[in-house]
Amino acid sequence: MSSSTNEEAARKAVAGAVRGRAEAIADRWVQLQIQQAALDTGVSESELREEADALVAALLTGLDSGLPIDHIVDAHAELNRALTEFSLRRARQGASPTHTSLAVLALKEALLQAVQQDTQEGNELFTAALLINRLLDVAGALSFETYVEGREEIIRRQSRQLLEVSTPVVRLWHRVLGVPLIGTLDTGRTQVVMENLLQAIQDQEATVAIIDITGVPTVDTAVAQHLMQTVNAVRLMGADCIISGIRPAIAQTIVQLGIDLSTIMTRATLSDALTEAIKLTAGPPVQPHTVTTR
Template sequence: MSSDEAVARKRVAGVMQGRVDEIADRWVQLQVRHAAVSAGTRESELREEADALVAALAAGLDSALPVDRIANSHADLNRAVTELSLRRARSGESPTATALAVLALKEALLEAVRESTQDGGELFSAALLINRLLDAAGALSFDTYVEGREEIIHRQSRQLLELSTPVVRLWKQVLGVPLIGTLDTARTQVVMENLLQAIQDQEATVAIIDITGVPTVDTAVAQHLMQTVNAVRLMGADCIISGIRPPIAQTIAQLGIDLSTIMTRATPADALSEAIKLTVGSLPASNGPSDGPASR
């Protein structure tokens, strides 16, 4: 570390430690002015973030860590930046708003340092140090924000897949999965996991996979169906595919897809009738609608 940098670091650290509340207040004001936060964000929340981050920055500068490594290596500062970024990602803030917040903190720090020194060279060195420090913090914030948004998007996609592939109890020991739309690898995995768990929880012996709402069946879709059927069989249950419409039957035949080992029926009603035969052989009155459908 050069002597100029050491002096600048000492100067900035001293200013921050002596004016933490003032810098935090100023940062909140600048964020509101620059529209770096959404309209619904409360000022008290911003002040809480500002207090934590400014205090952590001051502690980081007071440590022995190189300036470029403080944001990533100083535990308190790393945690403050990470929590701020994740909080803003979850609240729907844009990456631009988060970047503007970092720039606003630079402005607040530079104002505080400028008010405490009249030396142009020292002020310039302090400005360079603040830029290096907060550029590293900004990069960490951006990376954390992106990871947080990806996690949120993945979780929401998973929830949507689960909602679009419900496992329904059609009859005693009979489950149904109505599929609508394209059956891809991700959706197949969700269908398989939900169906196998439902078979275990409800002690089902027959699963009906209805593809009436699947627009087309190609080799990939057929492969996904085979995987699901094989997994169901490994659980000791039978599997019936319903909804084989004439165009789909023709396509399957033209593609040479072999579904001969799988029980298929034209309609869900036909599949349910076959499932009842497989489970009870006949239909006692007590097993009628009183056992009715229930969603998992």
């Protein structure tokens, strides 16, 4: 019998076992995951069973699809989606990538046990085991890759949320906004500051924005460039921008580096900047109305 014929027979044996013993396979897979301490992340047994039922069903449709074994995981939409969702849930629940991959690979044992109950012939059982290994090795690799991508996305989202919390835009006066900066001002943080500030200017119809750098430890060429970008963006919105918190040490550093902030309104303290902002929002003095009598 040729190798392709052997593989086809083994594939039918695996598909038949999954079709006839789907519930038992799902039960066994859940128990194996529990033994691997997968529940440490707070995944309940009922959730594991729901995942197992969905993935075993998708596995059966993949085996019945006629796609080559090595391409089922990537090319079969239902199975690919089931594995991807499984891995993303694990990433969101905080499971380790090792546990996630091991959970998928544990399905090998559950499948092989089901095949053994229906197949006694040694060569066919061996070929079925090889087929299961090939199929689920690809599934394990996909789950690991998806997990890593999912965690990276979560980290990026959390980092942005932390940046937004650390750079609040506050209303200091009528049509006057303030952004107190604390810590290093890098490119990513500058973008968040700029987006939040410009949106607040539009929403609150502000005419003056104060950027307070009292909490910024050092100002170098990069930080100054980031400040200039933010100031220019504020001006494009039709608002004035004041930078406050220029301490003596920072003033000396700016001069020594040859950084030109002459086009930007600066004040030593936030209170000085607020005083200037109130003047800017007050508008020109109202001229008294003269009544002419005849």
